[in-house]
Amino acid sequence: MWTIRDVAQRAGVSYTTVSHVLNNTRPVSEDKRARVLAAIAEMNYVPSAPARSLKAKTTATIGLIVPNNTNPYFAEFARGIEGSLKRRGYCVILCNSDNDILTQRECLRVLHQNRIDGLIVASVGEDASVADDLKAVRVPVVIVDRPIAGLDADLVQIDxxxxxxxxxxxxxxxxxxxxxxxxxxxxxxxxxxxxxxxxxxxxxxxxxxxxxxxxxxxxxxxxxxxxxxxxxxxxxxxxxxxxxxxxxxxxxxxxxxxxxxxxxxxxxxxxxxxxxxxxxxxxxxxxxxxILRLGDAAANALLARINGTVTGPAQTHMIEPRLxxxxxxxxxxxxxxxxxxxxxx
The missing domain is CATH 3.40.50.2300 (Response regulator)
Structure with a gap:
């Protein structure tokens, strides 16, 4: 796998120059920029997402946990969230808890390791241990459909x-x-x-x-x-x-x-x-x-917390049903x- 230093060597510039071209952090001459971009194209170089996220302190990645991804309801719900977040430059990591609290806990561990910026959960179970598991992730959380006692998080649900x-x-x-x-x-x-x-x-x-x-x-x-x-x-x-x-x-x-x-x-x-x-x-x-609107509402509520446009106590976003x-x-x-x-x- 190519590194940023390999690109710099191919382009005949310093690796900091390559970094500035990739991240637009400092002006670079047109000649050097062209050489860097040409080297990136020739080598099919892809920047390391973890390395970039460590520098930016954000990953533009959202975690989504559903209890059963074979259920068409949750499949459509996930599609609504993914579509809404993609338009805003975020990607989604989807996890299936398979209606099992221990599996849900493992999903949370994996998502936490991937340094997600926020989390949307249609949770399995509603006891105190679930609330503690979600608090441990230490990112903004939005709960969908099933309220969880002891967790101060926004809730999006139908009436x-x-x-x-x-x-x-x-x-x-x-x-x-x-x-x-x-x-x-x-x-x-x-x-x-x-x-x-x-x-x-x-x-x-x-x-x-x-x-x-x-x-x-x-x-x-x-x-x-x-x-x-x-x-x-x-x-x-x-x-x-x-x-x-x-x-x-x-x-x-x-x-x-x-x-x-x-x-x-x-x-x-x-x-x-x-x-x-x-x-x-x-x-x-x-x-x-x-269902797609429910997913969109959950995505909007989470991004409002991540961006700081909404602060303070948890809010409930109620979607009205129709026959x-x-x-x-x-x-x-x-x-x-x-x-x-x-x-x-």
């Missing part, structure tokens, strides 16, 4: 409860009262808040949540499938609110296996509006949260002798 209420009210407005809910992982605040929104919407309309009508689905397609099987076999709901789109897609499969038509026999509504939700059949009604009605939800019609859902024409 989870309002979104769940929006989805549930949509089903209630269509005449459904026998509604099941698929929750996410029981140990996350996101899941608890979305289920709370479901229950609140039912209560405000005076509709009882049937015993066994809430089943856990772990925020994955297989989890949603298993939870939907449980609900369809035990509760026979006319509609299901799933706490994310991946679980709702799993519910579509469970309904199809039972010969149930969606939405004619069972309406299904998700949460997130991942791109995939528009292309499954039937296209999924969902509560959207503009996107597609093909998987329709009005319920009561029939003599049994309940059936039919598409309102």
């Amino acid at each position: 989870h409860e309002a979104g769940a209420m929006m989805a549930t009210r949509h089903l209630l407005d269509l005449g459904h009262t026998r509604i099941g809910c698929i929750a996410g992982a029981s140990d996350t605040a996101v899941s608890a808040t979305r289920v709370a929104g479901f229950r609140r919407a039912m209560a405000e309309r005076g509709v009882e949540v049937l015993p066994g009508a809430v089943a856990e689905g772990s925020f994955t397609c297989p989890g949603g499938y298993a939870a939907a099987c449980e609900l369809l076999d035990a509760v026979s709901p006319t509609a299901i609110f799933a706490s994310n789109d991946m679980m709702a897609i799993g519910a579509l499969r469970a309904a199809a296996e039972r010969g149930l038509r969606v939405p004619a026999d069972c309406s299904i509504v998700g949460f997130d509006d991942v791109e995939m939700s528009r292309y499954v059949y039937p296209a999924l009604s969902t509560v959207g949260q503009a 996107l009605v597609r093909e998987s939800s329709s009005r319920v019609v009561e029939r003599a002798g049994h309940e059936a859902n039919q598409i309102a024409r």
Whole structure:
């Protein structure tokens, strides 16, 4: 690998002259500059990023940790962050914690060694050890979706409860009262808040949540499938609110296996509006949260802290949800002798 001294020897100048040309730190004659640039091109020389960062005390690098990079939600979220930061001259190191606190801790160690300028985290877990791990990195931190107790950091999230209420009210407005809910992982605040929104919407309309009508689905397609099987076999709901789109897609499969038509026999509504939700059949009604905009908001909040344009106590940036009605939800019609859902024409 070529060094700055090799370039200087090829160009016939001092290595400090090469440094000044690379960093624009001091005027260099046109002749010397041309020779240096020619040598760099001939040798295909790439400056050492660690060496330059030690001098500049910045790396223009941001760390991003997500709990599951195979989940389309986090893939789209990461794309939003990368696009926003790239336009501002930053690159992103993406780490997958695989929903494991120890793996997340190792990700933090590696990112810290790479001297990142800031960190965006969709964290696994919410206990005190996670807060301590993040404090130890000693760079500005922005938390996404899942608040962490004991950590004074900006939070960017959608209004989870309002979104769940929006989805549930949509089903209630269509005449459904026998509604099941698929929750996410029981140990996350996101899941608890979305289920709370479901229950609140039912209560405000005076509709009882049937015993066994809430089943856990772990925020994955297989989890949603298993939870939907449980609900369809035990509760026979006319509609299901799933706490994310991946679980709702799993519910579509469970309904199809039972010969149930969606939405004619069972309406299904998700949460997130991942791109995939528009292309499954039937296209999924969902509560959207503009995932790319969420990533952009997280990037903006972090850069404001890094650049010092925002100081003081941590702030919460709340993204308002919106309902996107597609093909998987329709009005319920009561029939003599049994309940059936039919598409309102």
